[in-house]
Amino acid sequence: MRIILGQVFLTIGTTGTPERPATDLGFLLHKHPDKAQTYPTSHGSAHVFYPEASAERCTAALLLEVDPVALVRRGKGKGRGGAPDAALAQYVNDRPYAASSLLSVALAAVFKSALGGVCRAMPERAESPLPLRIEVPALPARGGAELVHRLFAPLGWTRVEVTAVPLDEEFPAWGDSRYVRLLLEGELRLADALRQLYVLLPVLDDAKHYWVAPDEVDKLLRAGEGWLADHPERALITRRYLSHRWGLTRQADQALELVRLAESDDLDVESVDNAVDESTDTEEKPVPLAGRRRTAIIDALRAAGASRVLDLGCGQGQLVQALLKDVRFTEIVGVDVSMRALTIASRRLKLERMGERQAGRVTLRQGSLTYTDKRLAGYDAAVLSEVVEHLDLPRLPALEYAVFGAARPGTVLVTTPNVEYNVRWETLPAGHVRHRDHRFEWTRAEFRDWAGKVAERHGYTVRFEPVGPDDPEVGPPTQMAVFTRTDAITTTGTTEKSKEAEAA
């Protein structure tokens, strides 16, 4: 018995003539127009019934009652009376109402033969186009009405009507929801129409699903045969499939601990677990400025003669990877506060498959620069590349002390965006920071002021180097400070003290 039930709904209609009655739809769908039938699916019961069925007009309705509790259980595969380690978002969500991959799966289950284009009773009707009218009242559409048009228009529909659904009419300021009402009209083969829906519903939804199993994703991929190859949005469709799959792997390493902390504070998980942006500066899509930054950093490290290096805030491990290529760097320690970043870095470096000798040169570990950390003491150099701007200004003194006061490497490299340069980014709206997690961006003068004071307080000298084209007016896109420990500190006091200790 299904208990907590939701509902997902779509209708498929057609028109006909006395010679070719619309009620043939019943044969094509393999569902009798005068019966209401119920089928169990993996996420709830699917009901098929016909609101209208005459020779002129025939409409089939598919109503899927989704059981969200079953969804949670499927997702976690354990738990009595509700899996205790599930996230709250898994309990109260739009799945029961929105036409997502769940409907897609139900579609495939209930209309299996029709989807395959099989009709024993009237094979010629199955092979020929019909005048179809399809309505999906609540279709989650990331990318909005415009994308829905782009996806369906090339597929032969004569009418693609997309209406936005407001989030809450009592709060107009909240704007539109991610749902649209979709109406499709055109002459298509029924099987093609069903396959399009089967693939494009989840593509438009594009949500992370905790509960979709990988084999279902594979089924989705197979259904693209025939029409996907020539679709102008094929890249987007494919990418969203992949990200969908990625979502599955992501879920596996998503720290549920972090999800719970976000939820305990009424926050989206994405607004907490966002330390790394996996879509930027990947191996496939290197960002030119990031490459320049790494070159500048490695040059400065070589110039300083450093061999044992800390990458503080190593993120996805790009710099660690670059440092590994030069054997002069005998020990490379990547530190990040985000466990996710470290997981990705470890994957990028292929640490598990790395030879012992090379793997012995690199360590990745969780740490935080707002705390002193004894394990960071005694290194030749530390790199803080694009790190300081991710910290709220009031917490910068803690970082300053942890790095310059406590860890005290011989050389410290700090890079940070030069906010003056932002006017040169064509894609960046005026007054915006370059990354949504940047808590501040400094002008050259502000950076120099901070770096100068830090150097003075902690016994370092500092010089500045531009990274990227040094614009005569606004300077370089990235600014780098190279701190060198002066080391002129009296060592006599030390020996005296230790002698005293020995004498005691």
Add this chain to the structure above:
Amino acid sequence: MNNDHSDTGAEAGTESGTAATAARTLPVTDLSLVVLIGASGSGKSTFARKHFKPTEVLSSDFCRGLVADDENDQSASRDAFDVLHHIAGKRLEAGRLTVIDATSVQSESRKQLVQLARTYDVLPIAIVLDLSEEVCAARNASRPDRAGMPRHVIQRHRRELRRSLRGLEREGFRKVHVLRTEEEASSAEVVLERRYNDLRHLTGPFDIIGDVHGCRSELDTLLGKLGYVDGAHPEGRTAVFVGDLVDRGPDSPGVLRRVMSMVAAGNALCVPGNHENKLGRYLAGRKVQLTHGLAETVEQLEREDAEHPGFRGQVREFIDGLVSHYVLDDGKLVVCHAGLPEKYHGRTSGRVRSHALYGDTTGETDEFGLPVRYPWAEEYRGRATVVYGHTPVPSTSWINNTICLDTGAVFGGKMTALRWPERELVDVPAEKVWYEPVKPLVTEAPGGREGRPLDLADVQGRRVVETRHLGRVAVREENAAAALEVMSRFAVDPQLLAYLPPTMAPTATSRMDGFLEHPAEAFAQYRADGVERVVCEEKHMGSRAVALVCKDADAATARFGTAGPTGALYTRTGRPFLDDTAMTEGVLARLRTALAAAGLWEEWDTDWVLLDAELMPWSLKAGGLLRSQYAAVGAASGAVFPPAVAALEQAAHRGIEVADLAGLQRARAQDAAAFTEAYRRYCWSTEGLDGVRLAPFQILAVQGRSLAAVPHDEQLAWLDRLVEHDPTGLLQVTRRLLVDTGDEDSVRAGVDWWLEMTGRGGEGMVVKPLGALVRDARDRLVQPGIKVRGREYLRIIYGPEYTRPENLERLRSRSLGHKRSLALREYALGLEALDRLAEGEPLWRVHEAVFAVLALESEPVDPRL
């Protein structure tokens, strides 16, 4: 004074024994390893039996018997000595006098015993029975088991003994008693002596005084403030100096004269500091560098020489006689210069002395070239209170029952004393900066002015936090890792984050028709816990907010070390509640004004207040979540039901059998609409602070006091005054009702109140024991609050259709155990943080507890509870 008083100084009590005819007394320190040395047959066992308790004596013969069933099986010697050393080690570790009855004539065997004594920081003492070969042979002959022992064995023993005699002190024995004749051996008396550091019989009261460093004027002022008149206290109190009387300051001789005379008169005790130790070496003619302020002392002493020629010698004698640490007041108090872990208390060894004088140094040096000190106090768990000095700190703070009294008087700080047993601090400010410190007393980093900045080791990995109300609370590694990320990236400055609110358990699940939660269960639970009086407080559906309000920015700087803000307003995971700092300051300003108008600053004698509150509307903070999750559900359901229901009605009209399905869909459409209504009640738009409301429900702490255990009626009286004195409309009162859990009428009134409130869309209520911090009959902590959420509100949590009977039935199987345990653990940690804050413990100690609350929040618990 003489060398006898030095616990590790030159050895004492060596007896030549040549002219002894009268009965000898043999002083033996009460905690020591006594090694009897003598050839086979010299009467060691007889001597041991006569002078020591049987359990104190470990004999090698006995151990041979233990391992080989034969006391004379020489082949078992190695194993026998392993056993003997092991048992001796256990005894010494436990602080028990131990006597070794073995020949011990070979230096190699003695070396192991001396090492054993050092391992457990006790004195090795030798008692030598140097009797003639004839005597030994005669004794052996009278013992059946030894009668056959060849004469040459005794001869060899005697040879080895004679060779050893001279070098016993050099081997490390602190007392060597040699008995040469049978008469001497039989008439000698062993006299147990108290260790020099053992002054447990002195119960004070004491005034323990921190580092003086030649600041005579400040010392006189402090002594005066403590009530001393000319070096004596009219009430017979005893001053205890933690050392470092000299160097750097303007008048080290004056300080020495004062302290020496007080000690001589029995009005004071004094332990040596590292500076006395170095001065002593200088006065003994050893070559030392005149650094760290010694040059000043030497110069001052030279000026003394002319007037008081003997003074230099008196100082030398005084320093030589100082004992590294004292155990006082029945073992409850330990005083030394640089701190001492419990295993060293009352022990005597070079390393105990070294730790007492210098502390535990790691061997590294810091950025100022000063030795890095190992924070022994952070790991201290001993029963005795340890009072010490040595490391200048900006202000004193208790850490694990230890306190450092060096507040840097000579560096322009203050001179501090601790009254014992009152535990009151008394201090006087320095008259000037007498000596420039090498490193600033205060580290700029957060926490630096309270000893040291926050360290990763305080929070990372698996940790156990000791709490006063719930004992040890463990934090798992993965939870700490998640908390580290959130704390580091999103939280407000930890200096302002003195508390995080604990999670709260819901009431036991109700079996009542239509209800998942009902107040009757909450009242019943408290009644079962033995709590008669509870207060029901209206639950405001907003977002939790903790507010730290300081009188002004200076007060914030003074107490919390921040520069700029006048406090903080943060969420339950420590994030700034509002992105806009000006708005935050606006809320704080209104609170500040209301606190002033209500006269609460004066009443609490504080310039900061930490309070727990609910900030509304919910949509202010949870806007993102509302739009992405709650309103989305509403929008999707609102879009899908009308056409679906219409289609079903159409089909029904055609005579298709869909009536049940249609009815069900209509009911579900209603549930979905009710869901939308439920969240809408907690949303409204705001403009700046207009429309924002703050309902404070507990004052958590003020200067020097945690108020978390103050009964809720008192709390609410304060809060009502606060709300009343806010003219801006920001502050909102929390409605409440007192219920007697044993009185049916009262319970019914409580239920009705809840029904009425939730019937109008209220979120629900929280039931709390009126006494706030309450234990049950079995002395277990009682839940500090139980939430009873309204029927409509729960749609937001359990989904639009949770009220359908079959759904309710399934949901009733929810399990509350973990949530309740979590609520109690987080509550205890929160109380702990407040207590540590109130007692002025350093930031890292407060942060440890706060961080643990955050970490526990990531434990896997059903999120709907």
